[in-house]
Amino acid sequence: MMRRYEIFADYFQFYLWDAGAKPSPPTDYTQDDLVHRIKSSLHVVVIQPLRNMDVPVSLELAETAPPIDLAEFDHVAETSLDLPSGRLEIHECTGGSIDILDVAPGTYRVRACFKGLDTLSEDGLDGDDRYLITLWPAPAAPLVVLKQYEDAR
Template sequence: MTIEAQIVLAVFADYFQFFVQDEAANEDFGPLWTDEAVERLIAAGDCSVGIGTVRNMSVPVALTIHADEPEDDFDEWDLVNECSFTVRSGRIAILGCTDALPEAARISLAPGPYRLRVSYSGLDSLSEDGLDGDDFYRLQLWPAPLAGLRTLKEKAGASR
């Protein structure tokens, strides 16, 4: 598995979410956060993805760009989701929903369809007040034809 680029961030997950999006995207996520999307901790639009978190604080996020689909390593993760989105502008931004787009972290990518795998760990590690925890969000991105959202590993005790 060849990693072409990697970025590690602390993203402010205000309202328990952050986004990976084409920098020119302006999608309304209100209708995308269905009950199922909230349960899965992911909502996908055409050119952006909303990633749910278990804390309403800054959370650690690692994004890697791959040439091809990465190998499965689901055992060490609490939850793993995959979805697709399209990069039109040639750059993606990673930001919290109340962050200012001009200050967002960015990565340049060739325009086209991409697959995003989101692996979540430490989902049950929150402090009683919900402010501290060892939750972690790994994002793996690679060029791939558009395909539907799917959960590759469900959380223990998931209601579906």
Template sequence: MLIKEISLELFADYFQFYIQDESVSGDLTEAWTDIAVERLLALNHGVIGVGTVRNMDVLTTFRIYDEEPDILAESISIHQINECDFIMESENMVVAGCTDYFPDAHRVKIGKGLFRARIYYKDLDKISDDGLEGEDSYEIHLWPISKKLGLKILKNRNI
């Protein structure tokens, strides 16, 4: 069941935004490998870096569930789907662009524990030639899990 839904416009500076446990540093310096850039996802303890196709403001929707939701129906607008584990040691998840001022970043109380994140990357092909305008959007579903499941790429935009 859906518990909470939040829609934000985030500044995806350096083609990324973060979802992180409020208590961690959020350092993804080493995590943004060539493979991570290709899959639009970098991971570290308590932080998820979501890659974007523009480094402008992007529409982002977060949906928090009490159990695994159905996967969104296959659509030509969904170009990539990634899943990964997300560890929360504090109560608050921080959602921010990588250059946002952390104390002012948006916070969502989701509680402590192990979560699964499913990230949908939509309309990645609807970008202006100069890369400044676009209809790309990102939707993240989170729900609690009892054991780690690792990284899974459910749909790859390059296949």
């Protein structure tokens, strides 16, 4: 299943979280968190786009880890998300809920793929950047960056 959204990434972030747990987004950011462009905490994953504007996001729910061609993306990172209620909520940082999807309760792997990052305007307000988020059931595992984007600006 694939869904598409325009998400306002205020403060360069938006969230995936368990709607039943009603978690608080983390506030204890490190430099590594900013470089990884993804951060996880109890029942929440923070995705950190390069723009704090409306960004196009595709969200895919898969049954198993889909293959990935790293050459297709500028940045790819994965982490785990526990969804005990089985209700995945996509939420803006300073806005509200974008969508709530019913999934099987459990732990999921979240893969965040960033594309078109070199298309951002000098002021960072415009660009053809796109974000693909894929979730599938998987045991909890540490955050890993599969491909690191180096911002040349």
